[in-house]
Amino acid sequence: VSFTDSDLIARVLSREDQHAFGELVRRHQSPVRAFLARLTRGDAHLADDLAQETFLKAWQKLQTYRGGARFSTWLFGIAYNEFRMACRRRKELALEDVDESSLASEEPAVARDSHLRLDLTEALKLLNSNERAAVMLCCQNGLSHEEAAQVLDCPLGTVKTNILRGKEKLRQKLSLDYKNYESA
């Protein structure tokens, strides 16, 4: 029998069923951990700590989940809040903009197939946290702009701007030759 997220949430709320919650964690751990790993610029240990805090908060506040948004969207919102709180505690994760001159001054990255993935990982680290979060949520996790605005607690226009700026920086960093890439 396959339970939906809603079924599992109902079991957690009515019976305090830890197994049901464990199933929810199992289903959603990968995108949440990946999202936080990107936000923390690849610090997997910190990302996992934040992911664990995210799910513990979700456990405690589950009765406030209204079901209007997808459960994963609600989780991303908690995860982003945990990241912001970690930023306040740890200055090296601060949400400051990356110096854009660092994009222009460097030699263009060679976007060959074998290096493209590694280049993208590095290029994502150059985005500021708001841009990275917006790009990750919409372009990688398939959230709508509206859902991303809800997760990031900012206006819709800000999300769109951050995605445009973020992707432009990625293109600039990768010096992506679309025609070559498509033909590869």
Added chain:
Amino acid sequence: MNPPETNDPLDALLREQDKYIEDNGFTARVVAALPRRRRAWLRPAILLGAVTIGSVLAAGWLPWGNLPVLDSSALLSLNSQVLMPWMLVFSVMASLVWGTISALEWED
């Protein structure tokens, strides 16, 4: 959902990078760390209980039968012997109303 930008290789590359992260004991660690869930109804129930007790005490102890007549002359003269008992009654009633509304609109 946003219309997929199928022609943008950057989007394709980003989606391609979305790899599944193996659990490797993560779920077990989270479940082991779960605290007892706070019961959502407990705090508003306590507040409602306190409001009920307060209402009963107010009904029994306030001098309902001996309240002075509150007319415009008493209000204008700011006669404390008239106003003070009424202020006490209004304060108690306002507290009870506030407690009831807070309990009913409680969000954890």
